[in-house]
Amino acid sequence: MDLSSLIECLVDPGCLINQTTSALIFAMLLFLIASGLSLIFGVLGVMNFAHGSLYMLGAYLTYTFYVGTSSFPLAIILGCFGIGVFGVFFERVFLKRIYAVHILYQLLLTYAFILILDDVAKLVWGYEFITMGAPDAFQRPPLELAGSFIPTYYIFVIIVGIIVAVLLWMFLWKTRYGKLIRATAHSSEMVMALGKNTTLIYAGVFGIGAMLAGLGGALAAPIRSIFPGMGSDVVVDCFIVVVVGGMGSIPGAFLAAILIGFMRAFGIIGFPLVEEALIFILMAVVLIVRPQGFFGRAEL
Amino acid sequence: MKRTILWGTIFGAALIILSFVYPSKFLINLFTQILIMGLFATSLNLLIGYTGMVSFGHAAFFGVGAYTAGVILQKYSSSVLFAFGTTIVFSALAALIIGSFCIRLGSIYFAMLTLAFNQIIYIIVIRWTNMTGGDQGLIGGIPLPPFLSTPRAYFIFTVIVVVASLIICKLVVDSPFGAILKVIRENADRAYSLGIRVKSYQLIVFVMAGIFGGLSGALMSLSISGAYPDFCYWAKSAEPIFMVVVGGMNSFLGPLIGAAIFKVLIAFSTMYTNLWGLIIGGVLVLIILLVRKGLVDYVMELVANRSVDSPKRLLSPKETG
Numbered sequence: 001m002d003l004s005s006l007i008e009c010l011v012d013p014g015c016l017i018n019q020t021t022s023a024l025i026f027a028m029l030l031f032l033i034a035s036g037l038s039l040i041f042g043v044l045g046v047m048n049f050a051h052g053s054l055y056m057l058g059a060y061l062t063y064t065f066y067v068g069t070s071s072f073p074l075a076i077i078l079g080c081f082g083i084g085v086f087g088v089f090f091e092r093v094f095l096k097r098i099y100a101v102h103i104l105y106q107l108l109l110t111y112a113f114i115l116i117l118d119d120v121a122k123l124v125w126g127y128e129f130i131t132m133g134a135p136d137a138f139q140r141p142p143l144e145l146a147g148s149f150i151p152t153y154y155i156f157v158i159i160v161g162i163i164v165a166v167l168l169w170m171f172l173w174k175t176r177y178g179k180l181i182r183a184t185a186h187s188s189e190m191v192m193a194l195g196k197n198t199t200l201i202y203a204g205v206f207g208i209g210a211m212l213a214g215l216g217g218a219l220a221a222p223i224r225s226i227f228p229g230m231g232s233d234v235v236v237d238c239f240i241v242v243v244v245g246g247m248g249s250i251p252g253a254f255l256a257a258i259l260i261g262f263m264r265a266f267g268i269i270g271f272p273l274v275e276e277a278l279i280f281i282l283m284a285v286v287l288i289v290r291p292q293g294f295f296g297r298a299e300l
Numbered sequence: 301m302k303r304t305i306l307w308g309t310i311f312g313a314a315l316i317i318l319s320f321v322y323p324s325k326f327l328i329n330l331f332t333q334i335l336i337m338g339l340f341a342t343s344l345n346l347l348i349g350y351t352g353m354v355s356f357g358h359a360a361f362f363g364v365g366a367y368t369a370g371v372i373l374q375k376y377s378s379s380v381l382f383a384f385g386t387t388i389v390f391s392a393l394a395a396l397i398i399g400s401f402c403i404r405l406g407s408i409y410f411a412m413l414t415l416a417f418n419q420i421i422y423i424i425v426i427r428w429t430n431m432t433g434g435d436q437g438l439i440g441g442i443p444l445p446p447f448l449s450t451p452r453a454y455f456i457f458t459v460i461v462v463v464a465s466l467i468i469c470k471l472v473v474d475s476p477f478g479a480i481l482k483v484i485r486e487n488a489d490r491a492y493s494l495g496i497r498v499k500s501y502q503l504i505v506f507v508m509a510g511i512f513g514g515l516s517g518a519l520m521s522l523s524i525s526g527a528y529p530d531f532c533y534w535a536k537s538a539e540p541i542f543m544v545v546v547g548g549m550n551s552f553l554g555p556l557i558g559a560a561i562f563k564v565l566i567a568f569s570t571m572y573t574n575l576w577g578l579i580i581g582g583v584l585v586l587i588i589l590l591v592r593k594g595l596v597d598y599v600m601e602l603v604a605n606r607s608v609d610s611p612k613r614l615l616s617p618k619e620t621g
Contacts, residue, residue: 047408097589103408104354105588108545111538112584115577122575232535236419243412277423280416284401287413291405 006270013146019265021150021158025223027261028161029216033234034241035168035253036212042248043185043205046095046106050113051238052231054210057117058083058217059226060125063132066221072135079218080211087210088203095206096199114232121228130226138222157219164215165254172250181205185248240283246293255294304470312463316456328455330567334560335462336519341543341555342469343512348541349549350473351505352485354407356537357398357414360421361510363532364394365517370438370527371431380445380522384461387518388511394421395510396503403502406488415534422532437528444522458519465512470552472508481505542580546587548594557596 009015037051062079066072090113098105134153142149172178184191184201192198224230241260245252260279267275286293315335319328340362347353368390372383398417402410425432433439448454472478483491484498492498521527530536539562540555547558565583569576591598 047412094585094589101592102354103411104348104541104545105592107354107356107411108538108541108584109588111541112581112588114535115581116585119575119578119581236415236534239412239415243409273427274423277420280420280423283416284413284420287405287409287416288401291409 002272003270006266009266009269014148015269017145017148017150019269020262021148021154023261023265024158024161024258025154025261026264027257028158029220030234030237030241030260031161031254031257032164032216032219033213034238034245034257035165035250036209036216037235037238038242038245038248038250038253039212040206040209041242043181044091044095044099044202046099046110047103047239048209049107049110049235050090050117050231051110051209051213052233052235053114053117054083054087054213054231055217055220055234056121056226056228056231057086058214059221059224059230060121060130060217061214062218062221063130063226064125066132066135070136072137072222076215076218079221080214083214083217084207084211087214088207090210091203091206096202114235118228118231125226125228127228132221132226134222153222157223160215160219164212165250168212168250237279240279242293243283244286244293246295249293249295252293252295301471301474304474305467308463308467308470312459315459319452319455323452325451328451330563332451332455332458332523334556334563335458336516336523337539337543337563338556338559339462339465339519340513340516341540341547341559342466342552343509343516344540345544345549345555346469346473346481346505346509346512348544349554350478350485351481351502352488353403353502353506354411355402355414355506355509356411356541357402357416357418357534358509358513358540359532359534359536360398360414360418361391361395361513362517362520362536363421363425363527363529364391364510365514366521366527366531367425367432367438367517368514369518370442370521373442373444373522374438374440378443378445380448384515384518387514391510391514391517392507394514395507399503399506399510403499403506415537418532418534418537422529422534425529425532432527432529435529437530438521438526440526442522442525442527444525448522454523458523461515461519465515466556469508469512473552477501477504542584544594546583546594548597548600551594551596551600554594554596558594561595 009019033051033055036054037048040046040048040051058079061082062075065075065078069075069078094109094113098109134151138151138153138156140152142151143155170178172182180191180196180201181204184196184198184205188198188201191201237260241253241256244259245254245256260282263278263282264275267278271278315331319331340358343361344355344358347355347358365387368387369383372386373380377383398414402413402417405413426434428434444454448457473481480491480496480501483494483496484501488498517527517531520531540559543558543562544555545558546561547556548554562580565580566576569579573579593601
């Protein structure tokens with residue numbers, strides 16, 4: 001434990017801004033991926049272990065499209081939609097067969113896809129770590145704030161994260177489709193009895209969830225190294241976000257992601273040895289004190 | 301009870317004799333690994349198959365056992381007995397602490413919480429560098445006493461430890477205690493209303509699974525003369541689940557057969573390709589989508605259906621989550 005350097009950092013504007021930015025970057029990427037996972041769990045009731053692999057594929061696709069088209073916005077859109085389409089395919093072909101079975105099989109089927117997709121990534125993109133680097137549009141001097149420098153790309157990611165959070169919330173709460181999705185999460189039989197096509201809703205929700213993971217991967221591609229297996233650490237962090245925020249809750253996921261981002265960024269200064277363990281302890285405490293998480297369960 | 305011990309002894313003796321009749325280094329090594337992983341998977345099946353608790357963090361105990369035995373033999377003592385005794389105590393303690401948190405929650409939350417504790421153990425292993433070697437793992441070799449230093453001697457040692465552990469597990473699941481575990485699996489609420497202290501039973505079986513998981517970890521670290529953080533990474537917890545599901549969770553020997561299938565699959569696929577994940581993953585997907593039944597369970601049901609007189613199994617896995 002190193003509380004004195006934590007306090008030193010908190011009173012030093014440079015360090016404070018640095019750590020806050022890195023907390024927010026971490027939080028936004030985590031939120032994008034975890035919100036998809038949370039949405040899928042809320043509606044389909046399946047904990048998708050392969051969600052981290054969708055994030056990985058999103059990063060790879062974006063990298064490939066960026067190299068191919070040299071347009072970053074186009075690469076993001078293609079990567080993100082590519083994963084969305086793959087998600088719908090995945091749900092229709094594999095996942096739909098195991099909704100009614102024991103959770104053991106659900107966990108194991110999605111786990112099997114971690115192995116499969118990691119190897120697919122090795123086959124297609126090779127074993128090497130890929131670093132993409134900031135896209136051309138962001139190759140400009142970083143912003144200077146109180147003596148610390150913030151790369152413009154970071155600001156872009158944070159803004160995108162907040163916009164997506166707001167859009168997702170508005171989609172779920174202010175549109176007809178959102179209402180349908182929330183109703184399905186509550187009682188899919190009832191929605192089906194009312195003549196709505198729940199099959200379509202399931203596929204759509206998984207597609208949206210996959211797209212969010214893909215977007216997370218797309219935005220992470222320029223700042224993190226891309227390699228087969230990059231998803232397996234991320235998916236555990238996402239589980240924590242979903243559990244802490246409340247399974248199925250988007251605002252919960254947002255809050256939990258921010259909390260975990262800050263715990264990471266400042267924990268590394270204050271508790272350098274156990275900084276990673278902190279968030280697991282947070283999860284354990286939340287599960288025991290309030291098992292439904294910050295914002296209840298199955299409430300979108 | 302006598303039959304269990306008898307069959308166990310015959311099985312163990314047969315394995316040992318086989319290692320003399322057919323002394324292939326490759327096979328002895330493979331069978332050592334299969335037995336170790338078989339014990340690991342069987343210990344997990346006490347939770348999954350017998351009590352209905354899907355733990356996704358069993359590698360925590362494998363890691364605790366592997367590091368405890370490894371560190372003690374490397375740094376503190378040359379007694380294998382002491383190392384295994386300490387392993388039992390430490391894995392039991394770890395399981396007691398982790399279990400008393402996890403059993404408060406059901407189904408998916410239980411799985412998530414065991415996974416979280418699994419990662420806490422992993423982080424402890426990574427960060428406690430001067431004890432565990434951190435990222436590098438416990439390298440530099442683990443000294444073994446002379447009577448265990450050849451592969452065959454270690455194989456015989458493994459056979460004895462694993463068969464003895466399996467006999468104990470079998471006796472436990474056949475006992476009245478085991479019967480209550482099955483009641484809890486089928487309907488925990490009803491068990492509770494019958495006056496069964498569900499949580500106590502769950503905690504006891506969790507500790508038991510932890511002890512045997514720890515023992516298998518200790519056997520593993522001694523067999524490869526090192527312990528690595530991978531042993532307790534969360535993804536390692538999926539391996540025994542694979543064995544349980546593929547071998548069959550409703551038969552006592554299912555997980556052991558599952559371990560054999562897993563190890564043979566890996567051994568063969570790594571001969572031709574290093575993309576073994578594709579093969580293991582593919583097999584898993586096919587089994588889950590097509591049969592959803594382990595090999596031993598499948599065979600047992602065939603046998604049961606042949607003989608009309610034999611009563612059908614009353615306890616089948618619950619198909620609804």
